[in-house]
Amino acid sequence: MLGFSENLAADRLAGDTPAAAADAVAALLTEAERQSPALRRAGRQAMLQAGFEEVFNHLDPYSRYMTPDEARQGRDRRLGTNDLGLTLANASRRQVAIGAVTPGSAADRAGLRPGDIVVEADGIALSAEQLDEAHSILEGPPGSSVLLSIRRGRRRLEVLLTRSAAPTLSVSARVRDGILWLNLPHFSAATPEQLDRALRETTSADAPLGVVLDLRGNRGGLLQQAIRVADTFIPAGTMVTTEGRHPDSRRRFTAAGPDLAAGRPLIVLVDGRTASAAEVVAAAIGDLGRGVVVGSATMGKGLIQVLVPLPNGGELALSWSRILAPRGWPLQMLGVLPALCTSRGAEETARNLATLGTPDSPMAIPLARARAARAPVPTSEVAALRSACPPAEGRDADYAVARAVLDSPELYQAALAR
The missing domain is CATH 2.30.42.10 (PDZ domain)
Known part of the structure; x- marks a missing residue:
């Protein structure tokens, strides 16, 4: 058991500003380290990490403390x-x-x-x-x-x-069977530029049936990267809004255009691993009727973190605001529901395909309920909506389903959100 001096107790109670709180915590750690051999052996870094983890355990799933190594790796990942x-x-x-x-x-x-x-x-x-x-x-x-x-x-x-010292391609493009297949396994600072180049280099004559944007397995990235990717396809409209307690957290992001896909039919493939920024892209394209989302329910990571640098080189990731799709529903926990579900097996996928865009579609009611949802969504409602198309890993059959939708202009038009 640790004992604290009167001076430390005074420091601990003095002031209610962030600086005063930080000073009190620093004094507490210094005194604890002085009195405890076990804590001295553990080191200041371990004490910091344990302290922050205890605080963040009472907040949301994504606020956390990152050690200097973790912070550096995160910066490298964001830069590509x-x-x-x-x-x-x-x-x-x-x-x-x-x-x-x-x-x-x-x-x-x-x-x-x-x-x-x-x-x-x-x-x-x-x-x-x-x-x-x-x-x-x-x-x-x-x-x-x-x-x-x-x-x-x-x-x-x-x-x-x-390991590469420079960004590698985060966008791979190929034309097959009259379709431009774009795979985005991850986001980096170079993703928007690489996507723009792939679309500009492939004309409508090269891929007359349309475009497939594959976001399966994409764990996301920075919100700004997602906005630029969505803006590549969306000519106008509000793509995403954010809201939080602080006035600065409330923002609206509007498409500036032009649509570099030139209005060609667009399919977005998602799965249970599609998260964060990738969900923003899928939600914007689906909600605004620019394309059809195919796959399974996505991960449901819809909170934005701000990164606070620390003197030791570490960072605090603090959830700052929630992400809302164009129609106002929250991505957090709910995720993106596809218009055409492929995670329930071949027979159910065929039924989804046959009824796509009609009131008989198994996804018609869940999609309508999801788009009408407003934060905070009850846990029971989240579970019910996600059970309509359980999150699963993407499969090769997704390609055939995407091709089937693009092969039928009438089916594609019927599936677009209205």
């Missing part, structure tokens, strides 16, 4: 640096699989494929139960390397990858 060119996904039996590989990246050059199981990274076993930690293990300084232990079927591979 230190990239291996792969994303991770959940696999069966709590395994971690490669979800997507960026063309031309280190992972692509090493021959890695989606579906490969990543057993270890630098000797550290990876688990799908801690997917964010698995992503963190793969991050590091530009030019450094990581040794991956890969299982492909019955084969075991050891692959050494060197």
Whole structure:
């Protein structure tokens, strides 16, 4: 048990400003470290982390303290640096699989494929139960390397990858069967420019049937990146609003145009791993009737964090506002519901496709209820709406469903939000 001096007690009680509170906490940590050998052995960093975690446990799921290393890795990820060119996904039996590989990246050059199981990274076993930690293990300084232990079927591979010191492609584009397929496995600072280039280089004559924007497995990025991506397709209208307690947290983002896809039919593929900024893009395109969302319910991460730098190089991520879709419903917990659900198996997907855009569609009522929802949405209502199309990982059948919708202009038009 720690005892505190009268001076410390006075410091602790003096003032109610943020600076005074910070001074009181610093004094408390200093005194605790002086009196406790165990705390001295743990170190100031561990004490800070434990203290912040206890505070944030009583707030929302996303407010947290980041150590200096975690803060640096987060900055690198937002800038698109230190990239291996792969994303991770959940696999069966709590395994971690490669979800997507960026063309031309280190992972692509090493021959890695989606579906490969990543057993270890630098000797550290990876688990799908801690997917964010698995992503963190793969991050590091530009030019450094990581040794991956890969299982492909019955084969075991050891692959050494060197982290890129410059942004790799976060947008891959290909034209097939009259459709422009755009894959965005992650967001970076370079994503909007790369997307613009892909659309400008592919004319309507090259891809007359339309565009498929694949956001499955995309964990998101900065709100500004999402707004620029959505603005690429949306010619006009409010794409997203944010609201919070502070007046500065209330903002409205309006499309400036032009639509670089030139009005071509647009399908957005999503799955249960689609999160944050990627959900903003899907919600804007779906709500404004610019395209049809296909897949499963998304993750439901709809809070914006502000990053507060700390003197030790760490950062505080503090939830600042909630994100609202164009029609006013909150993304937090609810996520984006697709107009065409593919997560209930082939038979139910066929039924969804046959009734798409009609009152008989299994998604018609859940979509109407979701768009009418207002924050805070009761937990029971969230569960009921998401159960209409349970979150699941994307599957190859999603491509065939997207193609089927684009093959039928009447079906596509009927499915657009009105």
